[in-house]
Each structure stands twice: as C-alpha cells, then as structure tokens.
Amino acid sequence: MSQSLLLKKTDFSIFFQTLKSLGKFFAPVRVSEQSFSFKEIETEAQIAWEALRTILPPKKFFYPPSETLVEYSGNEIREVKPEMNFQVLFGVHPCDLAGLGIMDTIFEAGPADTHYLQRRKESLIIGLSCMPDKYCFCKSMGTSCATKGYDIFLTDLGDAFFVQVETPRGIESLENCRQIFTSVSETDKDNYKDYWERRDKAFTNGFEPDNLRATMDMEWNNEIWDELGKRCLSCGNCTPVCPTCYCFDLVDIASLNGDSGSRVREWDSCQFVGFAQVAGDYNFRPTPVDRLKFWYRHKLHGFDDPYGFKTCVGCGRCTVSCPAGIDDLVDVVKKLQGQRESRNDSSEAGGENESQIK
Amino acid sequence: MNHKLNEQTTPFMPTRGVIRSIIPMAADNMLFQITVNGSGLPNCLPGQFVQLWVPGVGESPISVCSGHVGSTLELMVRKVGRVTSALFQMQEGDWVGLRGPYGHGFPMNSLEGKDICLIAGGLGVAPIRSVWQYILDHREKYGRVVLIYGMRHSVDLLFRQEFALLHRRRDMDVFIAAEELLGPALPPVSVQLGRVTDMINLADLEGNFEVAVCGPPVMYKYVVAELKKKNIPESKIWLSLERHMKCGIGKCGHCFIGGALTCQAGPVFNLTDLRLLPEVIECA
Amino acid sequence: MRKDATPLPCIAVESLTGCAGELLVILENLDKLLPFVRVSSFPFAQSKNDDGPVDIAFVEGSVSQPHDLEKLRNIRAKSRWLVAVGNCAVWGCVQGGACAKCKVTDMLEAVYGKSSEIQVLEAKPLDAYVPVDVKLSGCPINTTQFLSVTASILKDHLPYITHKPVCLECKLRENACILIEKNLPCLGPVTAAGCGALCPSMGAACYGCWGPCQSPQMDAMATILTEKGYDAMEVINRLKTFGAPDHLFERMSSETGREA
Numbered sequence: 001m002s003q004s005l006l007l008k009k010t011d012f013s014i015f016f017q018t019l020k021s022l023g024k025f026f027a028p029v030r031v032s033e034q035s036f037s038f039k040e041i042e043t044e045a046q047i048a049w050e051a052l053r054t055i056l057p058p059k060k061f062f063y064p065p066s067e068t069l070v071e072y073s074g075n076e077i078r079e080v081k082p083e084m085n086f087q088v089l090f091g092v093h094p095c096d097l098a099g100l101g102i103m104d105t106i107f108e109a110g111p112a113d114t115h116y117l118q119r120r121k122e123s124l125i126i127g128l129s130c131m132p133d134k135y136c137f138c139k140s141m142g143t144s145c146a147t148k149g150y151d152i153f154l155t156d157l158g159d160a161f162f163v164q165v166e167t168p169r170g171i172e173s174l175e176n177c178r179q180i181f182t183s184v185s186e187t188d189k190d191n192y193k194d195y196w197e198r199r200d201k202a203f204t205n206g207f208e209p210d211n212l213r214a215t216m217d218m219e220w221n222n223e224i225w226d227e228l229g230k231r232c233l234s235c236g237n238c239t240p241v242c243p244t245c246y247c248f249d250l251v252d253i254a255s256l257n258g259d260s261g262s263r264v265r266e267w268d269s270c271q272f273v274g275f276a277q278v279a280g281d282y283n284f285r286p287t288p289v290d291r292l293k294f295w296y297r298h299k300l301h302g303f304d305d306p307y308g309f310k311t312c313v314g315c316g317r318c319t320v321s322c323p324a325g326i327d328d329l330v331d332v333v334k335k336l337q338g339q340r341e342s343r344n345d346s347s348e349a350g351g352e353n354e355s356q357i358k
Numbered sequence: 359m360n361h362k363l364n365e366q367t368t369p370f371m372p373t374r375g376v377i378r379s380i381i382p383m384a385a386d387n388m389l390f391q392i393t394v395n396g397s398g399l400p401n402c403l404p405g406q407f408v409q410l411w412v413p414g415v416g417e418s419p420i421s422v423c424s425g426h427v428g429s430t431l432e433l434m435v436r437k438v439g440r441v442t443s444a445l446f447q448m449q450e451g452d453w454v455g456l457r458g459p460y461g462h463g464f465p466m467n468s469l470e471g472k473d474i475c476l477i478a479g480g481l482g483v484a485p486i487r488s489v490w491q492y493i494l495d496h497r498e499k500y501g502r503v504v505l506i507y508g509m510r511h512s513v514d515l516l517f518r519q520e521f522a523l524l525h526r527r528r529d530m531d532v533f534i535a536a537e538e539l540l541g542p543a544l545p546p547v548s549v550q551l552g553r554v555t556d557m558i559n560l561a562d563l564e565g566n567f568e569v570a571v572c573g574p575p576v577m578y579k580y581v582v583a584e585l586k587k588k589n590i591p592e593s594k595i596w597l598s599l600e601r602h603m604k605c606g607i608g609k610c611g612h613c614f615i616g617g618a619l620t621c622q623a624g625p626v627f628n629l630t631d632l633r634l635l636p637e638v639i640e641c642a
Numbered sequence: 643m644r645k646d647a648t649p650l651p652c653i654a655v656e657s658l659t660g661c662a663g664e665l666l667v668i669l670e671n672l673d674k675l676l677p678f679v680r681v682s683s684f685p686f687a688q689s690k691n692d693d694g695p696v697d698i699a700f701v702e703g704s705v706s707q708p709h710d711l712e713k714l715r716n717i718r719a720k721s722r723w724l725v726a727v728g729n730c731a732v733w734g735c736v737q738g739g740a741c742a743k744c745k746v747t748d749m750l751e752a753v754y755g756k757s758s759e760i761q762v763l764e765a766k767p768l769d770a771y772v773p774v775d776v777k778l779s780g781c782p783i784n785t786t787q788f789l790s791v792t793a794s795i796l797k798d799h800l801p802y803i804t805h806k807p808v809c810l811e812c813k814l815r816e817n818a819c820i821l822i823e824k825n826l827p828c829l830g831p832v833t834a835a836g837c838g839a840l841c842p843s844m845g846a847a848c849y850g851c852w853g854p855c856q857s858p859q860m861d862a863m864a865t866i867l868t869e870k871g872y873d874a875m876e877v878i879n880r881l882k883t884f885g886a887p888d889h890l891f892e893r894m895s896s897e898t899g900r901e902a
Contacts, residue, residue, distance in 0.1 A: 032818030055816040065814045069370045072413050079371050111369035233859045235809035235831035247611030254414035254793035256678050261414045273857035278602045279438040304617035323821040440800045
C-alpha cells in the first residue's frame with residue numbers, strides 16, 4: 001500500500017536538497033528550443049518542469065549505451081562489475097515508468113541481466129505527473145497512469161504536490177525531511193482526483209486501442225509499409241529514443257599487446273541493415289520496409305512469445321525524432337484501422353481504399 | 359529483487375574451453391573438439407547451440423554436433439566470417455570461451471516410439487548429427503530411422519568416416535545426395551546425384567514418421583513441399599532455423615522471427631508454430 | 643607476452659594524394675604502437691625508410707596522379723595487409739567527388755592553365771586499382787578505432803569496423819536533431835559514424851566527410867531534403883561531395899530520370 005502525503009511547493013527546496021544528498025541527482029534539463037535531456041544537476045533551478053519527453057529515455061541509467069561486460073588477459077577471463085553510484089532520477093513521467101517496467105521484464109527474465117538489475121537496485125525513482133501535448137498517446141497504450149516502477153510519485157496540484165510513497169526505499173529517503181510533509185486532507189484528495197480527471201480529458205492524440213494486435217496481424221501486408229519504408233532513412237533514431245528498445249550488439253575490443261581485451265555491449269538498432277544478417281551475408285530483413293515493419297509490429301503488436309505484451313508506451317519520442325516523419329504511430333494505426341473499414345466498404349464502392357493512404 | 363545481485367555473475371561470462379583437436383573435414387570445414395573444465399557446461403541436447411568466443415574477435419553461435427557430451431564438445435565450423443576465420447587460425451591447446459548450451463533442441467523425449475526421418479542440407483548436418491548420435495545411443499527407444507543428407511558438391515561431404523559406418527548399419531536407411539559429383543568417388547560412402555528432395559522422394563516414409571530438418575534457409579520450402587507429398591503432417595515436421603543469435607539468452611533481439619526469439623523458442627521449431635509467425639519466408 | 647627472439651611485425655605508413663590528416667593521427671599514436679611494431683617506412687615522420695616487405699601498410703590519400711598509382715602498386719606488392727585509412731583512400735574524398743562531377747582535364751586547366759605539365763588521373767580510392775584488405779574511413783580516422791583495428795590485424799584477425807550512421811552517435815550525445823529542429827541539410831542519416839557526431843554536436847549539419855554508412859538510403863535522404871526546400875541537384879551534389887560512388891544513387895537517378 002502506498003502512503004499519501006502533501007508537500008507544499010515552497011518546501012520543495014528542502015526535499016530537493018535531501019534527495020540530492022543521497023547520490024547523483026538527475027532531472028530533465030532543457031538542451032534546445034524543443035528538446036530536453038536527463039542530466040545530472042546541482043541546483044533546483046536547472047530542473048525543466050515543463051519537459052514532457054527527454055531525447056533519450058531513462059533506460060540509459062540502467063542500461064548504458066556502451067558498457068564493458070567481460071575482460072580477458074592471458075588465460076584469465078574476468079567480469080567487469082558495473083560501477084555503482086547511488087542515483088536519484090527525478091521527474092519520470094508515467095510513460096517512462098511503464099517503459100522501465102517493460103525493460104525490467106526483459107532483463108529480469110532468466111538468465112537475468114545482473115548489470116541492469118544492479119543499477120536498477122541502486123536508484124531512487126521519483127515520478128512526476130504531466131499534462132499531455134499533441135504527441136502523447138500513452139492513454140491509447142494503457143500506460144497513462146503509473147502503477148509501479150517508482151519509489152515516490154508527485155502529482156502537481158498547483159501550489160503543492162500530492163506525494164505517493166510506494167516503496168520502503170521511498171519512505172527511507174524522506175526520513176531526513178519528514179517535517180515538510182503533511183497528511184492529506186479531503187480537499188487534497190479531491191484535487192488529486194480532479195487533476196487526473198482533467199488530465200484524462202486533455203489527450204488530443206490517440207487511437208481506439210481495441211483490436212490493435214489483430215489490426216497489426218491482419219495488416220502485415222498493407223501497402224502503407226511500402227510507402228513508409230520508401231521514406232525510411234534507416235538512421236535508427238526511433239530505437240535509442242524508445243523507452244523499451246533494448247537490442248544490443250556485443251563486440252570485442254582487442255588490445256595492442258595481443259594478449260588482452262574486452263567484450264563490450266553497445267546499443268544496436270533493428271533499423272540498421274546488418275541487424276538480421278547471418279554468416280554468408282544472408283539478410284532476413286534486407287530492405288527498410290522489412291525493418292520498419294518489424295519495429296512497428298514489435299511496438300504495437302508485441303511479442304509472439306513468450307511475453308505477449310506490446311512494447312509501445314505512447315511517449316511520442318519516435319514521432320518527434322524521426323527526420324522522415326514516418327514514425328507517427330498514431331497516424332499509422334489510424335490509417336491501418338481506417339483502411340480496414342474502407343476495404344469492407346469498398347467491396348461495394350469499388351476499391352477506392354487506395355486514397356486512404358497518402 | 360535479489361539481495362545477492364553483487365555476487366551474481368553476468369550471463370555474458372564465458373567458460374574457458376581448450377581446443378583438444380582440430381579435424382579437417384572438407385574445404386573450409388573443420389571439426390573442433392573442445393574440452394571444458396570440470397563443471398563447465400551442462401550437457402547439451404540435440405539441436406542446441408553454444409556461443410563460441412574467440413578472445414579479441416567475437417562470439418559466434420554454433421550448433422553442437424555431438425549427441426553424447428561429457429566434458430568434450432564437438433563443433434563443426436565453416437569458415438564464413440570474422441570469428442570463424444580467426445578460429446581457423448587457432449591451434450590445439452589454445453583456449454576459447456563458451457557460453458550455453460542455449461535454445462530448445464529437437465524434442466527427443468516426445469519423439470520416443472516414433473519413426474524418425476532426419477534431413478540435412480550442407481552444414482545443417484551438424485545439428486542433425488547430434489540427433490542421430492543421440493538416437494543410436496538410445497536405439498531401442500525409436501522406430502525406423504531414415505537419414506537424408508544433401509550437399510552442393512560431393513567433395514563437401516562432412517563426417518565421411520562416420521557415414522561409412524552408418525552405411526553398414528541395418529537399422530537405418532541412409533541417403534546421400536550431391537547436386538554435382540566432383541572429385542574421385544570415395545567408397546564406401548555412396549553419393550548419389552540429386553537433391554535432398556529427390557532423396558525424400560526415394561525414401562520409404564510409410565509409418566509413424568516425425569521429421570527433423572536443418573539446412574540453408576532456401577532449402578526449407580522445397581523440403582516441406584516434398585514431405586507433404588509423402589503425407590507427413592506439419593505437426594510432425596521440426597525445423598532448426600538459422601538467425602544471428604548474438605546473446606543466446608533472449609536479450610539482444612537479433613534473432614527475432616516476428617515476435618519470437620530463435621534463441622529461446624527455437625532454434626528448433628515445430629512447423630505449426632512457425633505458421634503463426636510473420637517473417638518466416640523460407641517454408642511458406 | 644612476446645618473446646624477445648621474435649621479430650616485431652613491420653609496418654609502413656604511406657601517403658598518396660591527401661591532406662596528411664591520417665598520418666598525423668598515426669603519428670600522434672605512434673608511441674602506443676612502438677612497443678609492438680617496427681616502423682620500416684613512414685616518410686612523413688622519419689628520414690630513414692626501407693623498402694622491404696611489411697606486415698601492414700597503412701595508406702592514406704587517393705590515387706590522383708600516375709606516381710600515386712605506381713607507389714600504390716609497390717606497396718601492395720610488399721604488404722601482407724593493405725589498410726586504406728581515411729576517406730581519401732577508402733572513397734576518394736572531395737577530389738573523387740569533384741571528378742565524378744566534372745572532367746579532371748577541365749579542372750586541371752582551370753587551376754594550372756593550358757600549358758601545365760602536371761600529370762593527373764581521375765581521383766579514385768585504392769580499391770579502384772588494387773585489392774584492399776581493410777578499409778578504415780574517417781576524416782581524419784578515429785584514434786580508438788585505429789588502435790583496435792591495428793590490434794586485430796597484428797593478430798592476423800579481420801577487424802570489426804562498424805558502419806552505423808552518424809545519427810546513432812548523435813542521439814547518444816542527446817543533441818537536438820539538426821534536420822528536425824534547424825531544418826539544416828544534415829547528412830547524418832546516410833554517413834558512417836566514428837567522428838562522434840562532431841558537427842551536429844556543435845550545431846552544424848553533417849556534411850558526410852566519413853563517407854557513406856552501410857547501405858545508405860540516398861533516395862530517402864534526397865526526398866527529405868528536397869521537401870525541406872533544398873534544390874534536388876544541390877542535394878545530390880552534397881551527397882556526392884565526399885566520393886560516395888554512383889551505384890548508391892542508382893534508384894534515385896532512375897527515378898528522377900523517369901520524371902525528366
């Protein structure tokens with residue numbers, strides 16, 4: 001059961017200082033007119049409260065873009081344990097919390113990825129409520145309300161935060177500033193409910209999520225994939241920015257002495273041409289169409305085995321990060337759904353469904 | 359979460375193995391016998407694979423080709439890429455890394471009591487060899503055994519000496535075919551001119567047959583079509599598929615077929631399961 | 643460890659027509675190499691050079707003059723591993739790109755006048771003339787990549803060289819996207835990474851100096867840049883500046899050809 005508390009915004013500085021004393025403190029900061037990034041900060045003023053989505057999602061804190069897993073020297077093979085620094089991650093929105101939940105499932109599945117889990121264990125996660133913009137569609141993906149993955153969650157009630165403490169670690173982290181938290185009143189609870197109701201109504205982007213899996217299955221051969229694939233740059237931007245894209249490459253880095261070296265894990269992307277290539281240069285996904293369609297399916301249909309869940313959390317990062325403008329997931333889903341209907345209609349009307357696809 | 363995480367070892371940690379012997383088989387193919395210390399790798403089931411690591415170069419997923427494994431693994435390797443080229447430069451006594459075994463192999467337990475047809479194309483004979491060795495170790499548990507092995511050129515025949523022995527056995531039918539007969543005939547192994555599909559056609563598959571297949575991607579659809587002519591239902595066809603498994607433990611994503619991981623759900627799939635996946639082009 | 647009795651592998655560092663950028667990178671890192679190799683030839687850095695066989699020859703620069711070609715053939719003949727270093731040697735760089743656009747004789751005349759005695763060839767990468775074992779692009783090459791590639795070759799292993807696009811490195815640095823936020827004609831999506839997304843990190847568009855990434859989607863790149871208002875010819879010129887070969891543009895030219 002979570003504990004509900006109230007924190008006045010005027011007391012936030014004390015909360016900030018307390019959290020900061022626990023370890024490295026990361027929060028979204030502004031890096032350009034449109035973009036934000038989770039960075040280590042020193043002062044409260046650096047926090048970009050308005051940030052909805054950072055360029056890279058918080059997965060980077062647990063699953064770094066490049067990490068050495070194993071080293072060898074002579075006859076010895078040695079594991080390189082991750083460097084542990086306690087970290088506080090502040091301002092994580094519900095979509096990203098859902099994303100971390102999916103990453104957890106993948107990396108916890110046996111045999112578990114110990115490096116990921118160790119970093120996860122050495123972190124305190126503070127969730128933060130948000131009002132959607134025109135790219136957010138977490139509501140359609142069922143990830144708009146965080147239910148787990150955080151230690152503390154803050155809901156913005158104007159001049160105060162409604163604070164939900166979910167874990168023993170969360171309780172522990174508040175110990176040194178317990179005096180700034182008060183118990184919640186009936187009005188606070190009403191304000192809390194009111195906030196989430198208003199937020200629910202604030203979504204302007206999204207699609208009808210029922211039958212999404214079925215739609216992805218039956219539209220596997222839709223012409224839209226060719227249209228999108230033709231524009232696809234195979235730049236792979238959609239994958240590092242995705243909160244749930246976890247694919248990686250393992251590479252050896254040899255040392256000049258010929259006797260030692262390391263094995264390094266690096267983020268990879270299914271959009272790169274070599275991703276599904278096997279020895280002898282046979283490629284199972286040679287074209288951008290093959291690769292884009294595969295990615296879309298993994299996000300919106302999900303695994304065939306063994307997990308079965310979809311891996312899109314509706315954060316909109318791919319949509320805003322695609323230079324070709326082909327990762328507008330909402331638009332694509334709507335077209336796929338719309339075309340299915342118009343195909344039924346067109347059995348009488350005479351095949352006008354082509355015009356549905358731009 | 360587990361409190362002893364710090365003491366746990368990453369699943370990417372290889373076990374050291376020593377190359378005991380390297381046996382040339384055909385052009386660019388060598389059989390590596392690798393010994394793993396003490397409690398190294400658990401026994402491999404037919405059809406499973408290991409990640410073979412050449413330090414400083416990389417890992418490569420390789421099918422285990424021996425059916426009875428103690429501390430020594432047999433890996434048939436063809437020189438096709440960076441890792442295998444580097445492996446070919448190694449010598450007896452050198453060490454390599456191994457992880458695994460990984461994946462689901464052929465369902466040897468549920469195949470008990472059945473007639474078995476084994477079909478191998480080219481290097482696909484490696485995992486199929488682990489199946490026949492397993493069957494011959496437990497011969498009484500299985501019915502008739504038909505082994506079909508096809509290759510491009512007859513000089514590429516792998517496991518020649520073993521086939522010479524298999525040919526003499528009365529308890530299995532062996533068909534070997536090459537699309538082209540090159541080089542001197544090498545008795546006592548008789549290689550016929552033809553394709554794998556021609557051999558399926560020749561073979562007597564009347565009975566309660568289950569079929570295990572491994573070969574290059576292009577082979578499957580022809581084999582499946584031929585098996586259908588022989589009235590073998592899809593539920594009795596088991597295919598070992600090739601993808602580039604980089605991690606072997608369901609994390610790296612490289613071996614996805616649609617939404618199924620080859621290293622977890624496969625590499626051996628029942629054909630009916632494959633029918634449910636997109637991206638399986640080879641046996642459509 | 644290497645036994646004292648075993649002679650060190652020999653390397654040569656040679657230059658054809660290029661800016662010596664690669665030579666500088668190698669020179670800067672020579673102290674790291676020296677415990678493991680003997681430098682039999684490096685005319686840029688030492689005065690005493692021998693012409694004997696070498697294990698590895700690093701060659702920078704494009705083949706732009708007859709004496710470049712002669713030199714290259716000699717190097718090839720004496721080397722076990724021929725490593726093309728830098729964009730000039732791998733793709734032909736700007737001089738190769740220029741030759742793809744206009745006649746080399748016209749350029750010669752424009753620069754040196756009619757009566758010039760300079761002998762020129764169309765600027766081309768090494769593999770236009772001789773087999774190349776390893777191609778390590780860059781402008782200049784990346785130090786870490788150079789050292790790990792050299793480490794592999796010293797073991798007689800084929801090195802791992804990634805040809806993923808600049809976008810990956812750019813995203814990992816969490817730069818605001820130049821194409822999207824600034825509408826600048828950034829070539830990151832089709833250019834090989836290794837530079838660490840240097841230009842986009844400084845707010846400038848990538849102009850493709852490392853040469854194409856693996857399987858670059860040139861036609862999609864051209865579509866997107868023309869949609870941003872850049873002239874189609876200018877876009878193609880930009881894409882070809884650093885020597886990207888014609889075959890990467892086949893689909894594009896056949897499509898624009900149909901429209902014309």
